């Protein structure tokens with residue numbers, strides 16, 4: 001019988017060739033260079049638009065193996081998301097060693113100057129689900145997998161050098177408390193709720209980390225502008241078997257930068273993918289992000305004399321005591337080909353170490369060494385997750401492990417055991433195999449912690465007093481914001497009672513900010529905190545900002561008739577600085593500037609609010625500016641940039657727009673810059689190197 005479905009009538013939709021069937025079904029024909037579609041078994045597929053039916057209006061037939069295979073596969077597309085760090089973004093690159101650590105370790109990756117080792121890095125938020133937004137107030141994961149010639153080495157770190165808890169057994173409680181509350185399923189991706197603050201206020205060991213996550217560290221401007229830390233003390237072991245303690249630090253080449261909280265809240269609406277988009281755009285445009293790897297090296301003498309236990313992950317070693325020595329750089333120069341295959345399936349594990357690198361007895365690290373392997377089997381469904389290309393070592397590897405779901409590395413031959421007399425199969429690497437550092441163990445079995453784990457407040461205070469006034473205000477504001485979302489007043493008060501052990505003024509200001517009627521007593525400390533630890537400048541973001549505006553983005557509001565010479569001068573000045581410019585216009589198709597040239601825009605005004613930019617410029621024509629006075633998004637563009645202490649450049653046509661955005665003549669400050677000439681553009685960029693005009697905040701935020 002003749003089947004109309006096979007009738008061929010070729011047409012074009014735009015310039016795309018299609019075949020349109022008698023009932024309107026449209027088959028895309030490709031350009032002749034594309035492969036023909038098949039099933040997963042390789043059978044050619046003729047129709048991917050219609051199921052096989054008994055008659056044109058009849059029921060679907062089970063016989064349609066292509067339909068069943070397609071839907072079956074689709075139904076199984078998702079794997080469980082990570083229990084923490086579900087939302088992440090990864091990229092490939094390399095690590096290049098500059099300063100060999102030959103005296104300290106035998107690890108080849110750390111001993112050969114100039115050697116490049118491939119890496120895969122995944123950045124993440126912790127609490128939110130896979131589909132949550134990028135600018136949650138949260139710790140950022142900073143996990144690096146080095147594909148070394150002696151196996152994979154993972155530094156599974158964060159952008160904060162300390163952690164909430166000291167012992168891994170508390171991790172499920174910490175994570176349960178911060179994630180959505182189990183009865184109602186919200187709030188997502190935020191710590192601003194009763195359960196988290198209940199747990200935290202009853203766990204004094206969290207207080208140091210609380211100071212960090214209430215600081216701007218928890219709302220980075222981009223992955224490219226944040227530090228990374230291995231957190232724990234690890235060991236390097238040299239050829240004589242001597243161990244040296246090490247802490248790992250990643251320092252971004254472009255300096256540190258964060259956004260402000262009110263901005264973060266709005267970015268999450270305007271572009272929930274703000275951080276991943278930033279990384280993608282930077283790499284694909286050739287502006288490869290770079291970090292320096294640094295180490296703090298210390299011995300048992302230092303460890304014994306240090307006020308805190310170096311096994312306690314809630315403590316750091318101030319860089320003033322042990323400077324960070326730079327040893328190499330990491331460059332991210334390739335985006336993934338497939339998000340799922342690489343970013344989603346990558347399996348980081350703290351126990352992935354190579355000869356010459358070893359663990360300490362940090363009880364958090366010891367517990368992590370169990371958890372990561374376990375979680376990969378849950379997520380990836382098989383012990384053979386190491387066969388996935390993103391997880392497989394890039395050096396030769398030979399095990400006698402076999403079979404299991406989805407086994408892809410299958411040994412050939414008769415031998416799958418050792419020792420054997422067939423002369424086949426791998427044998428132990430007696431000379432260069434991994435040997436665990438033989439640290440001495442003593443003591444009775446106990447649930448107790450080390451004595452020097454007991455002081456929970458001294459370094460929290462040290463962090464606080466190391467911040468600039470602006471940063472201290474942000475910390476106070478963050479506590480007030482978070483606690484204002486907490487329903488139970490006794491929980492709010494308990495947080496203040498913890499803060500009294502850190503800084504009295506901070507505690508009082510938080511209490512005032514949440515309207516607490518009377519001050520609680522300070523929480524009883526297990527050990528009297530040292531109130532006199534010296535400030536450490538390295539702990540501040542603003543004291544470690546960039547010296548250039550490189551890699552930052554300016555949003556320029558243009559309209560029909562915008563002054564072309566000013567715009568061209570800006571482009572030139574920005575290019576010289578290696579800063580980026582995006583044109584924001586009433587229509588995305590763009591505008592015609594005063595020189596008659598059509599300038600396509602990157603954003604339509606209502607999709608490109610100023611929160612997406614590090615600085616803004618208003619360059620409308622007189623007529624264009626006049627029209628924008630009646631556009632709410634134009635007013636917000638100005639008002640938000642002002643409130644977020646950004647540098648704002650404007651041409652004289654845009655003065656009415658400034659007024660509409662709430663900036664009066666008497667408000668005008670040095671962060672608001674009148675632009676009339678090409679030279680002004682250069683000066684504007686130079687001013688932007690300070691990133692924000694912080695003195696303005698005192699005038700724009702009074703509560």
Ligand code: HDD
Pocket residue numbers: 082083084085088122123124140141142143156157158162163167168169171230231232313346347348364367368371372373375376
């Ligand atoms: Fe963890 C993922 C970092 C404590 C258990 N962790 C995970 C990731 C990072 C960290 C960056 C995401 C890796 C990726 O991108 O795939 N975790 C840390 C740091 C910690 C820490 C810096 C403290 C110093 N973690 C920690 C503890 C436990 C875990 C104490 C359990 C006892 N972490 C996990 C996990 C995850 C994980 C459940 C979820 C997904 C994964 O491992 O692969 O095993």
